Amino acid sequence: MRADRPTAAHAPTPHRGHPAVHRKASASAGEKDCVEVAELPHGARAVRDSKNPEREPLRFTASEWAAFRGA
Template sequence: MRSDRGPQDLSRLIWRTSSYSTGAGQCVQVAELPDGGRAVRDSKNPGGQPHFFALGEWDAFVKGVRAGASDL
């Protein structure tokens, strides 16, 4: 994961909030990047620098969460 990678124009990204979010301001938003990777940002700071993940990194993260590897 790198914070300095990703598209220069973030205004074209479509940000999604998890359906598991409570709406209490503790949300993470995810956007698909043109190369298939993902950008992740804190919903409380939408103008802040997102974190960028390559497709393989994102896939590994999702598989780990689904397998219960993370304490979320």
């Protein structure tokens, strides 16, 4: 899953509350409802549903993200 298009909304990161820029996952194709991914410090990622950007994103450590991507 590659994230390549930034969205306007931001979500707080778990590291000092800095905003994260979420990008639409390339696997979402041209659909409206998609998964968005933000890069966080230390290789972590935040994942959210584009239909509910105001909700708290799911956060993954770098090792959790690598395991997910390798599945």
